[in-house]
Amino acid sequence: MSQDRWTEGPMLDREQAQSGADNGKAWAMIERTMQASIQEQRRARRWGIFFKILVFIYLLGAVVLFTPLMSGEGTASLKPHTAVIELRGPIADQQEASADNLITSLREAFEDGNTRGVVLRINSPGGSPVQSGYVYDEIVRLRGLHPDTKVYAVITDIGASGAYYIAAAADEIYADKASLVGSIGVTAAGFGFVETLNKLGVKRRVYASGEHKTFLDPFQPEKPEETEFWQGVLGTVHQQFIDQVKAGRGERLKEHPDMFSGLIWSGEQALDLGLIDGFASTSKVARDVVGVEELVDFTHRESAFERFARQIGASMGNTLATHLGLSAPLLR
Structure with a gap:
């Protein structure tokens, strides 16, 4: 074993x-x-x-x-043409219809030696009075530098408020009989949440330096003197709008008590009021008024990268300002 x-x-x-x-x-x-x-x-x-x-x-x-x-960049023609610039959508900084884009387009169109006339094709409800004022002033300046090159505004669906402000700088304004034209007024809108906070039992705490620094705060009660002050600011901007329309249209305007009340008119009514000069499309203006039928688009449009950078950089700030009632007045 x-x-x-x-x-x-x-x-x-x-x-x-x-x-x-x-x-x-x-x-x-x-x-x-x-x-x-x-x-x-x-x-x-x-x-x-x-x-x-x-x-x-x-x-x-x-x-x-x-x-x-x-x-549309680099589309300048080697023969005589009518330059076309699109003004579409809200007029605001960092938007398609911003003063920077429109002014760039206007300068390129005027500086082209073959441009025989400039048509500003408008389809916009309006927007910033500042941006509109920039474009208005630039049109007046370019017309002075190039007296032989006329500017024609052509309103399609709508040319209201700040869009009409810009159109008033043109030599002539055309529209369709059913277009919406005018709305010469100013608005600034917001919300009030005072009663909502009271019902929810929420107390608002604000620390500010300056007696009226928070007068647009939607979470605090309005004060009569601050409301009156703000109405005066809007009234001043409204008067600036009126003065520019009168300067641009001159004696063509007909007296009407509601002309500058903020009402919007059909093209047919606008013609009777002297707000426009006739009925015509862009091609008709080029053919029958400018006398050069060929159209060349000078509209400045942002690249994809420019749009991306703008959206990322501005969206949050703009949204916050709008919801808090801190956005600038708009021409309406």
Whole structure:
């Protein structure tokens, strides 16, 4: 018995050693497999990053090459033409119809030696009096520098408020008989949440330096003297609007008690009031008034990158100001 146990012991040791060696080889093989898999994943990730960068560069190049063509830039003709500039949507800073974009378009159109007339094609409900005033003044300045190049405003669906403010700077204004024209007035709107806070049991805490610093705060009660002051500010802006319309239209305006009340008129009514000079489309003005039928678009449009930067940079601030009632007055 002892001899059998003595023989069995070394045999077990050899089997265990062999088993351990086999396990070691198995783990080594698993480790190599895992390392190979990790390396393959890293390689695939590197190639993925490379192709993403390649696609980005390709798209960037496409934007750089084709944006000027899509935006209408570089479309100047080598023969006489009527320059067209689009004024669409709300008139506001960092928007399509901003003073920067419109003034850039106007200058390029006037400076082109083949421009025989400029048509400002308008479809806008209005907007900022400041932006509108900038464009109005620039039209007057360019008309003075280029007296032989006339400016014609053509109102399509609507040319109201700040849009009409700009149109008044043109030599002549045209519209359709059903267009909406005028709305010579100013508005500034907000909300009041005083009673809402009281019902919810919320107490407003404001720390400010200056007696009237928070007079537009929608969470505090209005004060009669501050309301009167704000109405005076709006009245001043309204009078500036009226003065510019009178300067632009002159004796063509007909006396009417509601002319500057903020009402909006049809094109047919606007013609009777002297707010417009006739009925015509852009092509009709180019053909029958300017005398040059070919149209060339000088509208300055932002690139995709400019729009992205503008939206990221301004959206939060503009939204906050609007909801708190802190936005600037609008021509309405």
